[in-house]
Amino acid sequence: MAPTPWISFTTDYGLADGFVAACHGVLARLTPTTRVIDVTHLVPPGDVRRGAAVLAQTVPYLPAAVHLAVVDPGVGTARRAIALAAGDGLLVGPDNGLLLDAAAALGGVRAAVELTNRDWLGADVSATFHGRDIFAPVAARLALGAPLADAGPAVEPSTLVRLPVPLVRPEADGFTAEVLTVDHFGNVQLAASGSLLEPLPRSLRVERQPAVRVHTFGDVAPGELLVHVDSTGQVAVAVNGGRAADLLGVTPGDRLRVTAG
Amino acid sequence: MAPTPWISFTTDYGLADGFVAACHGVLARLTPTTRVIDVTHLVPPGDVRRGAAVLAQTVPYLPAAVHLAVVDPGVGTARRAIALAAGDGLLVGPDNGLLLDAAAALGGVRAAVELTNRDWLGADVSATFHGRDIFAPVAARLALGAPLADAGPAVEPSTLVRLPVPLVRPEADGFTAEVLTVDHFGNVQLAASGSLLEPLPRSLRVERQPAVRVHTFGDVAPGELLVHVDSTGQVAVAVNGGRAADLLGVTPGDRLRVTAG
Amino acid sequence: MAPTPWISFTTDYGLADGFVAACHGVLARLTPTTRVIDVTHLVPPGDVRRGAAVLAQTVPYLPAAVHLAVVDPGVGTARRAIALAAGDGLLVGPDNGLLLDAAAALGGVRAAVELTNRDWLGADVSATFHGRDIFAPVAARLALGAPLADAGPAVEPSTLVRLPVPLVRPEADGFTAEVLTVDHFGNVQLAASGSLLEPLPRSLRVERQPAVRVHTFGDVAPGELLVHVDSTGQVAVAVNGGRAADLLGVTPGDRLRVTAG
Numbered sequence: 001m002a003p004t005p006w007i008s009f010t011t012d013y014g015l016a017d018g019f020v021a022a023c024h025g026v027l028a029r030l031t032p033t034t035r036v037i038d039v040t041h042l043v044p045p046g047d048v049r050r051g052a053a054v055l056a057q058t059v060p061y062l063p064a065a066v067h068l069a070v071v072d073p074g075v076g077t078a079r080r081a082i083a084l085a086a087g088d089g090l091l092v093g094p095d096n097g098l099l100l101d102a103a104a105a106l107g108g109v110r111a112a113v114e115l116t117n118r119d120w121l122g123a124d125v126s127a128t129f130h131g132r133d134i135f136a137p138v139a140a141r142l143a144l145g146a147p148l149a150d151a152g153p154a155v156e157p158s159t160l161v162r163l164p165v166p167l168v169r170p171e172a173d174g175f176t177a178e179v180l181t182v183d184h185f186g187n188v189q190l191a192a193s194g195s196l197l198e199p200l201p202r203s204l205r206v207e208r209q210p211a212v213r214v215h216t217f218g219d220v221a222p223g224e225l226l227v228h229v230d231s232t233g234q235v236a237v238a239v240n241g242g243r244a245a246d247l248l249g250v251t252p253g254d255r256l257r258v259t260a261g
Numbered sequence: 262m263a264p265t266p267w268i269s270f271t272t273d274y275g276l277a278d279g280f281v282a283a284c285h286g287v288l289a290r291l292t293p294t295t296r297v298i299d300v301t302h303l304v305p306p307g308d309v310r311r312g313a314a315v316l317a318q319t320v321p322y323l324p325a326a327v328h329l330a331v332v333d334p335g336v337g338t339a340r341r342a343i344a345l346a347a348g349d350g351l352l353v354g355p356d357n358g359l360l361l362d363a364a365a366a367l368g369g370v371r372a373a374v375e376l377t378n379r380d381w382l383g384a385d386v387s388a389t390f391h392g393r394d395i396f397a398p399v400a401a402r403l404a405l406g407a408p409l410a411d412a413g414p415a416v417e418p419s420t421l422v423r424l425p426v427p428l429v430r431p432e433a434d435g436f437t438a439e440v441l442t443v444d445h446f447g448n449v450q451l452a453a454s455g456s457l458l459e460p461l462p463r464s465l466r467v468e469r470q471p472a473v474r475v476h477t478f479g480d481v482a483p484g485e486l487l488v489h490v491d492s493t494g495q496v497a498v499a500v501n502g503g504r505a506a507d508l509l510g511v512t513p514g515d516r517l518r519v520t521a522g
Numbered sequence: 523m524a525p526t527p528w529i530s531f532t533t534d535y536g537l538a539d540g541f542v543a544a545c546h547g548v549l550a551r552l553t554p555t556t557r558v559i560d561v562t563h564l565v566p567p568g569d570v571r572r573g574a575a576v577l578a579q580t581v582p583y584l585p586a587a588v589h590l591a592v593v594d595p596g597v598g599t600a601r602r603a604i605a606l607a608a609g610d611g612l613l614v615g616p617d618n619g620l621l622l623d624a625a626a627a628l629g630g631v632r633a634a635v636e637l638t639n640r641d642w643l644g645a646d647v648s649a650t651f652h653g654r655d656i657f658a659p660v661a662a663r664l665a666l667g668a669p670l671a672d673a674g675p676a677v678e679p680s681t682l683v684r685l686p687v688p689l690v691r692p693e694a695d696g697f698t699a700e701v702l703t704v705d706h707f708g709n710v711q712l713a714a715s716g717s718l719l720e721p722l723p724r725s726l727r728v729e730r731q732p733a734v735r736v737h738t739f740g741d742v743a744p745g746e747l748l749v750h751v752d753s754t755g756q757v758a759v760a761v762n763g764g765r766a767a768d769l770l771g772v773t774p775g776d777r778l779r780v781t782a783g
Contacts, residue, residue, distance in 0.1 A: 005293065006289060008282065008286075013706060014705075014706030015276070015562060015563075015564050016562055016564040016565075016705075016706055017562065017576060017703075017705045017706050018561050018562060018576045018577070018579055018580030019705075019706070020562075021530065021560065021561040021580050021583075021584070022579075022583040022584075023583075025530075025559060025580070025583040025584035025585060028528060028557075028559060028584070028585045029583075029584075029585045032527065032585065035289075037282055037285045037286060037289060038282065039279050039282040040276060040277055040278065040279060040281075040282065041276075042276050042277040043277075045707050046763065054278060054279045055279070057279055057283075058279030058282050058286070061282075061283040061284075061286040061287055061290075061393060062282070062285075062286035062289070062290075063286060063289045063290045063293065073739070073740075075738060075739065075740070076737060076738025076739065076740060076741070077738065077741070126753035127737040127738040127750065127753075128738050128739065128752060128753050129752075129753030132583060132753065133753070181278075183275075183280075184274060184275030184278050184280070185275075185306050215337060215388040216336060216337025216338065216388040216389050217336065217337065217389065218334075218335050218336070218337060218338035219338070228388065228389065230387075230390075231387035231389050231390030231394070241307065241334060266554065267550060269543065269547075276537070296550075298546045298547060299543065300540050300543040301537060301538055301539065301540060301542075301543065302537075303537050303538040304538075315539060315540045316540070318540055319540030319543050319544050319547070322543075322545075322547040322548055322654060323546075323547035323550070323551075324547060324550045324551045324554065442539075444536075444538075444539045444541075445535060445536030445538055445541070445567065446536075446567050476598060477597060477598025477599065477649040477650050478595070478597065478598065478650065479595075479596050479597070479598060479599035480598070480599070489649065489650065491648075492648035492649075492650050492651030492654065492655070502568065502595060
């Protein structure tokens with residue numbers, strides 16, 4: 001494939017150690033003209049679901065890129081290391097479900113390989129830092145235009161590890177949906193697509209709390225609960241000038257019932 | 262105007278979501294050769310004053326750039342979206358006072374426009390993420406050299422929303438000034454310009470606490486309170502090896518009295 | 523020397539102020555084609571040992587670069603500002619021990635100078651922000667290819683300030699070693715080289731707690747304590763899916779005894 005000038009980079013490495021920089025260094029050595037867009041490195045440690053959600057909601061806005069993502073509690077065990085082709089992008093990371101929502105957002109998996117080609121890696125591969133020793137070197141070579149098939153043997157996409165599908169259940173007077181993410185502002189994003197809000201009236205309840213269906217935060221008074229279609233097209237619950245997650249006492253994986261109120 | 266190779270980027274988006282990266286992606290797609298200097302994305306949510314102070318104190322050290330800044334609690338409401346020309350820079354963000362201190366630091370507003378040209382934006386503009394959908398696309402086009410006047414109609418600078426001017430009151434034996442910022446080290450920066458310190462002796466009081474007027478932290482013993490002209494030219498109160506904000510129990514907006522002691 | 527296209531950047535400045543960006547701006551103005559790899563800016567304030575450890579463990583993976591590092595509690599006092607040549611890199615920062623472990627990791631100090639050439643600096647040098655006013659300008663000029671000797675007079679390497687060597691004591695049935703770092707995941711890295719683990723059996727004790735010597739986290743059950751050679755070659759204590767530092771109640775500088783168990 002043609003070289004791509006961009007690599008995106010998502011991990012749970014945090015920003016206080018040198019882990020992210022070591023990977024940037026590996027990329028810089030192998031493909032110095034490629035530029036890196038850091039998606040986030042603050043995925044909670046080992047939280048594959050959160051990593052998958054952030055990556056999937058961000059890739060539609062990134063340029064064509066190799067998307068390097070490492071949230072990898074099974075590092076060094078038998079879990080596969082993989083690369084996927086999807087839309088105009090390539091994704092590189094562990095086979096634990098982290099990459100598949102992003103692949104779907106890019107247009108679906110076109111091809112998948114297991115990263116077994118040791119010629120692409122350095123002499124020493126540690127048992128615990130595959131971001132630096134496997135995934136970054138592979139991402140760099142793909143960014144340089146190496147064929148995906150050279151990274152290792154094809155993997156049947158149906159065998160890729162998938163995360164459980166979050167619950168969304170339409171009901172007579174609304175719906176129940178799992179909390180997908182809580183963002184920096186405390187906004188509560190539900191697994192429900194925005195279309196589920198269409199049949200509902202302006203006056204709603206989120207569990208027992210009254211809420212208003214509006215377009216943006218400032219459409220309600222400060223401190224009031226609102227329900228809206230967020231910037232990714234999902235239903236989200238927010239508080240104007242406040243933190244809905246704190247008000248509702250919810251975290252990702254919890255369920256919320258939204259009904260005509 | 263000539264294209265500028267730099268965009269600076271300041272928000273309250275935090276680093277744990279994909280918001281910053283989505284904006285980087287929009288910039289990378291529209292103006293791939295422009296490079297981005299992230300000023301900070303840890304402005305406390307909705308704290309326009311803090312965002313304005315950090316940006317104003319940083320722009321003098323940045324190269325000529327389009328300064329993209331989004332701390333925008335009024336996103337999606339009737340508040341205007343604006344771009345300003347100031348000195349060798351352009352500033353893009355909400356009309357809520359965020360940009361004006363930086364514009365002053367760059368030499369003052371030369372021109373202002375309201376961002377109403379929908380041709381510069383994508384097909385879908387969300388109600389809650391104008392950083393991605395309005396401000397970043399506009400910053401990219403300005404970085405590419407598009408004329409400011411093409412972004413929308415001129416705005417009379419006197420109509421721009423301004424933040425309240427922080428209190429600074431010279432007194433017989435010193436001055437009272439509002440706390441402008443508290444930095445990562447707990448240093449307390451006052452709204453007072455360094456020149457207010459000139460008439461005062463070496464021995465001072467900050468409220469009732471004894472303090473010494475010196476040049477740098479190590480000029481006093483560890484744990485001692487000092488008053489100095491900080492690296493931006495403002496009066497600041499610090500503790501050698503400690504956190505003055507904790508010792509004094511102050512946060513931005515509080516007032517401190519500095520007097521001959 | 524030939525220009526180098528990379529600068530690495532390590533500080534305790536935090537990410538909430540404009541300090542890091544001001545330095546990026548100084549670099550961008552002086553050497554616009556150089557690219558910066560941020561190692562970390564979350565070294566705890568003034569923690570020179572932590573900064574030294576992170577930098578030393580990261581530089582082996584970075585491209586040839588000028589390594590700019592500022593953890594500088596003595597800023598503005600008589601401590602020297604220095605630049606070192608080591609391996610294919612140059613290091614710039616305060617003479618407080620911060621740079622020497624990284625210099626050793628790069629191959630040892632080949633030359634050292636004190637940064638006294640005021641022609642390389644701007645007109646105004648603040649008393650408290652030498653990262654912006656001294657170290658960044660010097661790093662930029664070195665990245666542009668200026669000779670190290672032009673930065674100031676040679677310094678005898680034996681006179682450079684050194685950090686205390688952390689304790690590592692081999693014992694009859696194992697070893698005692700100081701905690702060198704605790705990473706984002708709570709992994710406890712010891713000052714002991716991985717070779718100290720070789721003579722020990724699979725079944726170990728860390729202080730009184732049973733632990734297993736394995737290759738990676740997933741080799742033990744979730745919640746179990748393990749001892750392994752980490753990705754930098756040091757002995758480290760970890761918990762599969764947990765935080766060893768919390769389980770053991772240790773922080774850097776504490777000592778741990780690892781014995782056949």
